[in-house]
Amino acid sequence: MGVLLKLVDAILFLFFLLIAIVAPLIDAQTCLPLSYFPDFLINIKTWYTNEYGDYLVADKPHFFVGLVWLELLFQWPLSLLNLYAMLSSKHWFNTTCLIYGVSLSTSMVAVLSELTGSKKASEKLLTMYFPFMCLGILATLRGLLSNSSKTGSAFGKRSALARKKRA
Template sequence: MGFVLKLVDAILFLFFVLIAIVAPLLDAQTCLPLSYFPDFLVDVKAWYANEFGDYLVAEQPHFFVGLVWLELLFQWPLSIINIFAMLYSKPWFNTTCLIYGVSLSTSMVAVLSEMMGSKKASEKLLTMYFPFMCLGILATLRGLLTSSSKSSSAFGKRPATARNKRA
């Protein structure tokens, strides 16, 4: 079980780092003026929308813009907090991971329901979004698991620090 937990933590760590970088640089273009971003980032997002046929990114329906605001104001900070918690073996990692996973899964249910219900999404586009649903479920399950040791992290054991007792 220890190996599987370390593998899950490594996958989630990479995912949280990806979200910490991509959310403010690419996803934020959905709700903020494009003049705030360098031209090459605007071009990257336009290329993505064309290449994958992401009509939600191109058309920006209100519900999608709301979900991007949720990502920027809630999920993005949680991803940064989760990175910190994993690196420093914080005991509240399970809680923040659970919160993040449930929030991401809920968002993905709305997005994937729209895509499959409207029949506008190509297989290529669904292939882009389904892993996010899986990662949300993985983060939720990781949040429900308890570690066997309070001082362990995905990157090995951390020494316990002594605390001074106050009189």
Template structure:
């Protein structure tokens, strides 16, 4: 189980690193003025939008802009905390990982439901978004995993202290 946990942590570390970089530089262009960003980043996002025909990024529906704000104000700081926690083996990593995973999973279910329900998303676009749902679920499971396995190994409850009689 230790090797599998290390592998999951490595995958999540790469995911958190990606989010730490992409969220403020690329995703933030959805809800902030483009004049705040260097032209090369704006062109990169425009190329992505055309190449994958990402209609959510192009059209900026209100629910999607709200989810990007959620990512920037809530998920992005948690991704930074999780990076730090993985590197330094902090005991609160399980909690922040669980919170992050639940938030990402909820956001991705809303986005993917819209894409599949509207029938506007190509298979190519779905292959961009779907892995983020999987990584959100993985983060959520990682947060739950060690919480559940923290029971004592003997299976016995600790003995209660008895009061002395006078």
């Protein structure tokens, strides 16, 4: 169980790191004026929109813009907290991970329902969004688990409560 937990933590660490970078630089372009961003970031988002045919990013329906605001104001700070908690073995990581996972999964249900229901999405676009749903479920499940005294955090540190007292 300890090895599996460390693998899940490593996957989530990389995911939270990705969100910490991508949300303010790329996703924020959906709801903030493009004049706030350098041209190379705008070009990356334009390339993505064209390459994957992401009509949600291109058309900016109101529900999608609202979900991006949710990501920027709620999920992005939680991803930063999760990174900090993982690196410093904070005991509240399970709680913030659970909150993040439930929020992401809820958002992804709305997005994936639109993509599959509209019949506009290509398989390539669905394969871009579907992993986020899986990662939301993974974060939720990770938030429901507790660290045992043997496993500690993702990076092998044991929490202060788990250390044995010396006589």
